[in-house]
Amino acid sequence: MRLSEAPLNVELRISEIKTNKEMKRKLNTLGIQTDELLLKIYDAKWGPILVRPLSNGNSKIALDRNVAKSIKVKDEN
Amino acid sequence: MRTKNIALVGQPNAGKSTLFNVLSDIKTSTSNFSGTTVKLKESQINIYGDTYNLIDLPGVYSLNPTDEVEKHTYQYLLNSEVDLIINVVDASLLSRSLEMTVELAELGMPVIVALNMLDEADKHGLKINPKKLEEILNVPVVPTVALYGKGGKELVDRIYEVSSGRNAIPYFPEYTKHLEHDIEKLIARIKPKINGLKGSSRFYAIKSIENPSLLPKVISDEILEQRNLIELNLTENHHKDVFETIHYERHHQAMKIAEQVSSFVERKKRPFSEKLDDWLLHPIIGYIFLIGFFILYFAIIFIVGSLIGMAVDAPIQALGNEFAPLKATHPFLWHTLNGAFMGFAGIFGIVLPYFLPLVFLTTIFEDLGYLSRVAFLIDGIMHKIGLHGKSVVPIILGFGCSIPALYATRLIDNKRDKMVTGVLIPFIPCSARISVIFAMAAAFTGPLWAIFIFAYLMIVIAVSGRIMTLFLKKPTGFVMEIPSLKIPSITYSFRKTWFRIRGFLKDASLFLMGGSIILGWMEYFNLGNYVNIAFAPVVKYVLGLPAELGSTLIFGFLRKELILVMMNQAMNITALSQLPLTIGQVVVFIIFVSLYFPCLTTFVVLWKELGFKGVFLSSITSIIVATISAFLFKLVLNV
Numbered sequence: 001m002r003l004s005e006a007p008l009n010v011e012l013r014i015s016e017i018k019t020n021k022e023m024k025r026k027l028n029t030l031g032i033q034t035d036e037l038l039l040k041i042y043d044a045k046w047g048p049i050l051v052r053p054l055s056n057g058n059s060k061i062a063l064d065r066n067v068a069k070s071i072k073v074k075d076e077n
Numbered sequence: 078m079r080t081k082n083i084a085l086v087g088q089p090n091a092g093k094s095t096l097f098n099v100l101s102d103i104k105t106s107t108s109n110f111s112g113t114t115v116k117l118k119e120s121q122i123n124i125y126g127d128t129y130n131l132i133d134l135p136g137v138y139s140l141n142p143t144d145e146v147e148k149h150t151y152q153y154l155l156n157s158e159v160d161l162i163i164n165v166v167d168a169s170l171l172s173r174s175l176e177m178t179v180e181l182a183e184l185g186m187p188v189i190v191a192l193n194m195l196d197e198a199d200k201h202g203l204k205i206n207p208k209k210l211e212e213i214l215n216v217p218v219v220p221t222v223a224l225y226g227k228g229g230k231e232l233v234d235r236i237y238e239v240s241s242g243r244n245a246i247p248y249f250p251e252y253t254k255h256l257e258h259d260i261e262k263l264i265a266r267i268k269p270k271i272n273g274l275k276g277s278s279r280f281y282a283i284k285s286i287e288n289p290s291l292l293p294k295v296i297s298d299e300i301l302e303q304r305n306l307i308e309l310n311l312t313e314n315h316h317k318d319v320f321e322t323i324h325y326e327r328h329h330q331a332m333k334i335a336e337q338v339s340s341f342v343e344r345k346k347r348p349f350s351e352k353l354d355d356w357l358l359h360p361i362i363g364y365i366f367l368i369g370f371f372i373l374y375f376a377i378i379f380i381v382g383s384l385i386g387m388a389v390d391a392p393i394q395a396l397g398n399e400f401a402p403l404k405a406t407h408p409f410l411w412h413t414l415n416g417a418f419m420g421f422a423g424i425f426g427i428v429l430p431y432f433l434p435l436v437f438l439t440t441i442f443e444d445l446g447y448l449s450r451v452a453f454l455i456d457g458i459m460h461k462i463g464l465h466g467k468s469v470v471p472i473i474l475g476f477g478c479s480i481p482a483l484y485a486t487r488l489i490d491n492k493r494d495k496m497v498t499g500v501l502i503p504f505i506p507c508s509a510r511i512s513v514i515f516a517m518a519a520a521f522t523g524p525l526w527a528i529f530i531f532a533y534l535m536i537v538i539a540v541s542g543r544i545m546t547l548f549l550k551k552p553t554g555f556v557m558e559i560p561s562l563k564i565p566s567i568t569y570s571f572r573k574t575w576f577r578i579r580g581f582l583k584d585a586s587l588f589l590m591g592g593s594i595i596l597g598w599m600e601y602f603n604l605g606n607y608v609n610i611a612f613a614p615v616v617k618y619v620l621g622l623p624a625e626l627g628s629t630l631i632f633g634f635l636r637k638e639l640i641l642v643m644m645n646q647a648m649n650i651t652a653l654s655q656l657p658l659t660i661g662q663v664v665v666f667i668i669f670v671s672l673y674f675p676c677l678t679t680f681v682v683l684w685k686e687l688g689f690k691g692v693f694l695s696s697i698t699s700i701i702v703a704t705i706s707a708f709l710f711k712l713v714l715n716v
Contacts, residue, residue, distance in 0.1 A: 019554070021318060022143055026556055028324045029138030031173050034317065036328075044360035047457025048466075048555055055332060056173045058201050060354075062453045064460070064555035 001075075004049065004068035006040050011054070011076035013037055019070040027067075031056040037076060080121070081240060082130045082158050086150065086181065087165030088174055089136030090446075090560035092193040096165055096223040097133040098569050100233065124237050132159075140180050141288050141320060145492065151291070154184070155275050161239055162188045163232070165223075168198035168205055169561065171339055175331035176324075178214065182247035185277030189235050189245060190218040191228070197561060202344040209338040215248040224566060249279065250330040255314075256322070259286070259307045266300050286311070287323040350562040357450050358559075367454050370447065371473065378434045385430035393426045409601055416597025420590030423636055424582070427509070428480055428678060432581065435474065435481045437574045444565035449557060456555050462539045463546025465491070465555045468498040472538075475505030479679040483686050484577065497545050499687045500695045503675035504538050504702070506531070509637035510671050521656075521663045530667055537672065537702060545698075581682075592677045596635050605631075620665050620707050621716040623648070623657070633670060635677050640670055661714035665707045672703035 006012055014034050017024055031053030032038065041060065042050035048064045063071075085093045101120040118133040134153055135146045142148040153159070164181050166174040181188050192207055211218040217235040221228030239245045251257055263282035271278055274293060281296050285304045289297060308319045315322045356362050397418050403411040442448050452466030459465055467489045475482035482502045489495040506514065518527035599605070605628035609616075612627030625648055632639040648656060658666070674696065675683065684692040710716075 021320070023554055023556070024318065025141060025320060025324075026138075026143045028321060028328075029141075029143070029176075030556065030558060031328075033321060033324065033328070042358060042360075044457075047460075048453055050358065050453075050559065053173075055328070057170050057198075057203065058561065059170050059173065060559040062449075062456070062555065062557045062559055064456060064465070067554040067556055 001073060002069050003040065003051070003063075003071040003073050004043075004065055006073050006075070008040050008043060011037055011039065012073040013076045014071060015074050016072040017070060018072070019067065023067065023070075027071075030061050031059065032061065032063075032071070038073075080128050080130050081160040082132060083161045083163060083236065084132045084134055084154065084159045085163050085165055086134055086154070086177070087136060087191075087193075088138050088167060088170075088177055089558065091136065091165045091167040091174060092221075092223045093136060093165045094133055095566055095569060096163075096191055096193060096221060096229075096232075097131060098566065098572070099221075099223050099226050099229040100131055122233075124233050124240075127237070127240065129236070129240075137177070139177065139324070140184070141284075141291070141324075154186075159186065159275075161236065161245070162186055163191050163236075164188050165191045165193050168192050168195045168220075169201055169203065171198065171203065171205060172328075172332045172335035175334050176327045178247075179250060179327045179330050179334075182214065182249040183277065183280045183283055185246060185249075185280060186275070187239055187245035188214075188216045188247050189232070189239060190214065190216060191221045191223075191232055192218055193221045193223050193228075195220050196222045196225075200344075200348040200350075202342045203339055204342060205339045207338075210334070213248070213334055213337060216245045217243070224564065250334070252326045252330075256311075256326060259311070263300055263304065263307070266303065267296055270295050270299050283323060287320045354450075354562060357447070357562075358453065363450075363454055367451060370442075370451065374438060374442070375473075375476075377438060378431055381434035382431035385433060386426065389426055389430065393422050397422070412597040412601035413594055416594035417590045418593075419597070419635065420586070420593035423589055423593070423678065424586055427636070428478060429578070429582075431478050431508075432481050432578065433574070436484070436577045437570060439470070439485060440570040440573045440577075441565050444563065444570060446560045446562045449559050452557065453559060462542035464494055464497060464542060465489075467491075467557075468494055471498050471502060472505065475502045475507060476511075478507050478509075479503055479505070479675055480581070480682050483679065483682045484581065486686060493549050496687060496691055496694075497542060497549065499683060499691055500545065500698060501538055501542050503679060503683070503695055503699055504534065504541060504672060506534055506671055507637070509676070513637055513640055513670060514667055517663055517667055521658075522660050526660075526664060530664070530671065533668070533706070534671055537706065541698065541702060589678050589681065593635055596632060599631070615704060619704060619711075620669060621711050622662055622666055626666065630670070630673065633676075634674055634680075637670070637676055659716065661711070661716040664714060665710045665716055668710050669703050669707035672699060672706055674699050674703075 003012070014032065014036050017027060017032070017034060027033065032051070037054040039052045039054065040049060041052050048062045049068050051061050051063060052059065053061065085097055087093050097118075097120065100122055120131045122129050122131050134150045137147040137150045139147070140151050140154070142151050154162070162181060164178050166178060178188075178190060190210065192205065192210065195205065198205060207218045207220045217239065219228050219232045219235055221232060223229070252260065260279065260282045263285060264278045267278040267281050271281065281292060284291050285296065285300055286307060289301065289304060311319050311322050317325070357366050397415075400411065400414045400418075403414065439448070448470060451469060454466070455469040456466030459468055471482045471485040471489070474485050479502050482505070483499060486495050486499050486502075489498060514527055514530055518524060518530075599608070608631050609624045609627040612630060613624040616622050616627045617624045626644065629640045629644050644656065656663070680692065680696075683695055687695070
């Protein structure tokens with residue numbers, strides 16, 4: 001499923017990131033890359049969402065909806 | 078002997094600038110010569126008699142640059158004389174921060190790790206063993222809490238040791254076997270080619286796989302073919318872009334190190350800052366905080382600004398009266414002095430009073446971490462005009478004054494969004510233009526027209542933003558780290574405010590005073606008539622207004638309020654209500670004046686912030702939009 005549609009506070013594993021190289025590199029450096037786990041911690045159904053890459057400890061990353069749509073995830077549990 | 082250079086390198090929000098401040102202020106025992114901060118980001122420090130240049134480089138997530146800021150840090154490290162790197166690591170984000178440390182280890186330059194924000198890590202239950210990390214990396218690791226100055230002295234001692242010969246070349250972790258094999262092949266061919274280049278052959282070998290566009294020509298000519306074969310092979314095996322494969326390796330090396338040196342203790346209580354953050358980012362309560370923030374923010378700016386303005390008004394007026402007698406005896410000298418005085422009064426009497434509280438407050442909220450939350454909450458709305466959340470602060474500041482608003486565009490790292498925001502700012506009615514609108518509305522049209530004109534200006538901003546963003550490259554998408562909330566350092570905020578004000582004074586005062594003197598001469602040589610003739614085609618025939626109003630537009634370029642003053646002179650009246658204009662003509666004139674051109678100071682700062690292309694685009698857009706808008710109003714109101 002797309003990250004933009006995923007449920008909140010559930011461990012999600014990133015399966016694919018379909019975007020341009022520049023954005024993919026930026027996401028990688030923030031801890032968002034294929035096979036990594038993250039939590040979606042905020043989604044007000046409009047405007048950007050907030051995720052927490054689990055390998056990063058306590059960081060919060062804001063992603064706008066278009067970017068969130070380009071990230072495919074699977075529910076880890 | 079050349080002064081040694083120490084560069085502070087680390088990810089954004091790791092505490093580099095705070096640590097820079099701590100090191101700049103340290104008075105080492107053998108000399109009371111404290112660091113003299115040359116610039117905001119550079120300082121000379123003295124350690125046991127030796128002088129060093131300390132450079133605070135912009136925060137970067139990796140040495141594989143994704144934007145201009147990261148490119149600057151990359152080029153600085155590889156093209157400047159850097160003798161020692163202090164890698165500032167955010168201990169609360171240990172594994173991700175160590176990715177940068179692993180990358181610096183590949184560079185092969187002396188490194189000291191400042192393990193910063195240990196208090197934050199502790200709050201989140203993360204216990205870290207600096208000694209173990211020191212063993213693994215083979216470089217000095219100094220635990221610090223820069224906000225409270227902890228660790229600064231020990232860091233100074235380690236710098237001195239390394240400078241005196243202690244080895245600080247980090248061990249670099251090995252990648253997986255087949256990748257190491259490829260790297261070795263490339264190293265063998267790169268080694269003979271890197272004489273005189275900074276950075277190790279390993280660094281260039283890995284960088285060639287990761288991002289060949291970064292390679293010096295002498296190296297890419299040598300290995301590009303072989304490198305492309307390696308890329309083909311890696312992409313087939315890993316089903317990923319090669320830069321992802323390389324990043325993956327670093328990510329796992331950093332995770333491995335982080336697991337070896339740290340342990341996690343379940344926290345009984347969530348830190349207060351996290352609970353506060355749940356409220357600040359709440360889909361409803363967050364917006365209540367946001368409205369409160371903006372009310373507080375603007376109230377303080379306008380109250381403090383007007384207090385400062387009132388305080389400086391009397392001395393400024395007194396200064397003006399000093400040379401008033403010259404008007405009768407030496408009119409040319411008077412017009413020259415008065416022109417310079419008008420520029421001076423414009424800066425110190427109108428712009429600076431608001432600029433001071435604004436820059437200080439913005440610095441405080443920036444360091445607190447709240448500005449990024451504002452950008453996050455407002456991003457959805459800004460999308461409607463093709464921009465992102467980070468543009469909201471400059472746009473809202475524009476209602477006060479365009480100059481600080483243009484300075485605030487520095488918060489926007491995306492070039493496209495910065496350009497569009499910068500071009501839109503002059504459309505926003507600043508306090509000077511608002512006073513013109515309300516003064517003329519009060520004298521002629523009544524408040525309803527003032528509100529209608531205001532609404533029209535908002536539509537112009539939204540539509541212009543939308544149109545401009547259609548022609549520009551599609552935005553790269555809003556991705557931003559929300560830093561943890563931190564208590565800002567007041568001394569550092571004062572220091573940052575001072576450097577920004579000094580920067581503004583240096584840029585704006587020369588142009589503004591020079592421009593004002595020229596306008597003073599225009600008044601002296603009565604060139605107004607020629608200006609009226611020059612502007613008549615637009616003023617008279619397009620806008621249907623008396624040609625005499627043409628010269629007021631020139632003075633409006635200096636300062637908007639001058640339009641009101643110069644109208645009396647141009648039309649030979651003593652009060653606005655005596656203006657021989659119909660209501661329709663007044664509305665057309667207000668619309669044109671509200672949109673036509675920014676003031677001289679804004680023009681200067683626009684040029685500085687956006688370059689010639691930006692200021693040219695802004696000027697042309699302003700004149701076109703102003704003329705079309707005024708002409709539409711003329712047709713509708715049958716002027």
